[in-house]
Amino acid sequence: MSNTSVGIEELDKALMNGIPEGYTILVMGPPGAGMELFAKQFASVNEQSVTYFSTNERTGDLKAAMKKFGWNADINVVNIGTKYYENVLARKLEISRFRQEGITMKDIRQFEKGTYKEINFVTFLTYEISKLDPPFRIVIDSLDFFFENYDHHEVLSAMRTIIAHIQHKGGVALFTMLKEVYDAKTVSGVEGMVDAIIELERDREELEFRKYLVIRKVRNYPDKVKILPYSITRKGITPSL
Amino acid sequence: MDAARDRCVTGIENLDNILNGGIPRGNTVLVTGSCGTGKTTMSMEFLVHGALMGEPSLFLSVTEASDKLLKNVIPYDFFEDSLIKKGKLIFIDLPVVYELFGMTKGELDFEDIDLLVKAIADIVRDLGIKRLVIDSITSVCYQLRTEEKIRQFILKVGKSLSEYGCTSILVSEISPSSERYSLYGVEEAIADGIILMGNLQRRGDLLRTLQVVKMRGTNHSRAKYVLDLTPSGVLLVPLLKGGSI
Numbered sequence: 001m002s003n004t005s006v007g008i009e010e011l012d013k014a015l016m017n018g019i020p021e022g023y024t025i026l027v028m029g030p031p032g033a034g035m036e037l038f039a040k041q042f043a044s045v046n047e048q049s050v051t052y053f054s055t056n057e058r059t060g061d062l063k064a065a066m067k068k069f070g071w072n073a074d075i076n077v078v079n080i081g082t083k084y085y086e087n088v089l090a091r092k093l094e095i096s097r098f099r100q101e102g103i104t105m106k107d108i109r110q111f112e113k114g115t116y117k118e119i120n121f122v123t124f125l126t127y128e129i130s131k132l133d134p135p136f137r138i139v140i141d142s143l144d145f146f147f148e149n150y151d152h153h154e155v156l157s158a159m160r161t162i163i164a165h166i167q168h169k170g171g172v173a174l175f176t177m178l179k180e181v182y183d184a185k186t187v188s189g190v191e192g193m194v195d196a197i198i199e200l201e202r203d204r205e206e207l208e209f210r211k212y213l214v215i216r217k218v219r220n221y222p223d224k225v226k227i228l229p230y231s232i233t234r235k236g237i238t239p240s241l
Numbered sequence: 242m243d244a245a246r247d248r249c250v251t252g253i254e255n256l257d258n259i260l261n262g263g264i265p266r267g268n269t270v271l272v273t274g275s276c277g278t279g280k281t282t283m284s285m286e287f288l289v290h291g292a293l294m295g296e297p298s299l300f301l302s303v304t305e306a307s308d309k310l311l312k313n314v315i316p317y318d319f320f321e322d323s324l325i326k327k328g329k330l331i332f333i334d335l336p337v338v339y340e341l342f343g344m345t346k347g348e349l350d351f352e353d354i355d356l357l358v359k360a361i362a363d364i365v366r367d368l369g370i371k372r373l374v375i376d377s378i379t380s381v382c383y384q385l386r387t388e389e390k391i392r393q394f395i396l397k398v399g400k401s402l403s404e405y406g407c408t409s410i411l412v413s414e415i416s417p418s419s420e421r422y423s424l425y426g427v428e429e430a431i432a433d434g435i436i437l438m439g440n441l442q443r444r445g446d447l448l449r450t451l452q453v454v455k456m457r458g459t460n461h462s463r464a465k466y467v468l469d470l471t472p473s474g475v476l477l478v479p480l481l482k483g484g485s486i
Binding site for chain 1: 331333334337338340341342343356359360363364367368
């Protein structure tokens, strides 16, 4: 059975010569550790059709960042951040305008004509993923958006569905999530579901950061667990073996 | 003294007689009763008559969608389609206003109350509304929860409406066994008038009854009347005393 690359050559070697079909990786770390870069590196692998769910970056910026490293940016971006703005935040802005200025009969009739419905983005994400045909590669950058806006139970239950779908259809996926933000129950819920966990860590030594890529969990391969120092080069995240 | 205050003629013949010519203009009247007693129908008739007399009339619906309500008035002899087209009879679903203000979390706070009152007052001012019905105030009270907030809301609505010379009916739902005129007790204390509607079982018949309990600014009869809903509107006749009830 041939494995597929995670987008980082050295990490492929440290794992099982890449990862098998059906695999889900969780990348955790503090803000600014490079999780978004990792996500893009993963998305640049041209072996499956790629769908990138972005919650914080504009599509143009995301693709420009990929091109800057010379990576394949011919991917399908589903911009949840933009959709959230259009659906929820723009509505909130409108509400604050009404609350400040008051409403008129025209506003009422206008609203009656429209069919505004708040999108549940957890359901939206699950639905979008369910439509994908294998072989597919998914990036969700990041899970934090969902944990911030929805009940954790609801998010975990949707993730279980998504991961089962990925396994069943033989896709691969990478999720990013901030470290040390959530309660233990949520964290262990996510950690238990994914097949591999990679943490990005950094220490300060004098005037420099030392960066580590900690492979914390590899399902069925406990011997693969290890710590790799890495640096950011023209190739992106580059661990040294 | 009665003649001194301008009247809002309800158009319901006997009710105007009971009230010595109509509801004193600017009053806030609580129309209260259990379900099926004809509160909504009578309130609607009050608006339609107003609209026919050229007074812009507004129905603020909380419980029922207004297009459904409209179907109920069409069978009336005196109803004219043109009232709606000409903007003399206007329906607004209050939940739409809640949505516009983002009041979707259930309980409303004091700031929300001010916004709601201002919104109603602005519409009344902008459209020159002379008659208003809120059906029902009980549903609004459910969102307000506490007595202070209900008091605040009714007082403020009443005050701003009366400033614009608008006469309003607040429909209140109570259980048949209730000893009060409103669910929270606050509504009845602040209203300028109370019209009580009920059911009366008599010789195997279930009669609808109406009684004006209180009306500031006018003398009125406090007798109980029998109410009949007919295609030509509400008919009121005195309840004959005696006989076996």
